[in-house]
Amino acid sequence: MTRSDCALMIYQKNDENYALLYERMDPASALRTLGRWAMDSELAFSWYDAALLAHQVRRIALADGIGTFSHGGFKNAGPIKETGR
Numbered sequence: 001m002t003r004s005d006c007a008l009m010i011y012q013k014n015d016e017n018y019a020l021l022y023e024r025m026d027p028a029s030a031l032r033t034l035g036r037w038a039m040d041s042e043l044a045f046s047w048y049d050a051a052l053l054a055h056q057v058r059r060i061a062l063a064d065g066i067g068t069f070s071h072g073g074f075k076n077a078g079p080i081k082e083t084g085r
Contacts, residue, residue: 007060009053014044020053027061
């Protein structure tokens, strides 16, 4: 595995730091990890935090030509449209 095969996301909330390292061809594993973190009551990581990072995982997947996560799999849903925020 090379560096280009992986994605690394760093997230900080309060005094906790989170590092999500996953294989770019397996974004579903990253989404599962985000869900586990959000369910862990001992962490400050919330479902809102999971949604923010999941959005980034999906953007990377689209850029890699994988598509978007939908019902347990990825499908090509076309480009993400910017909202202008």
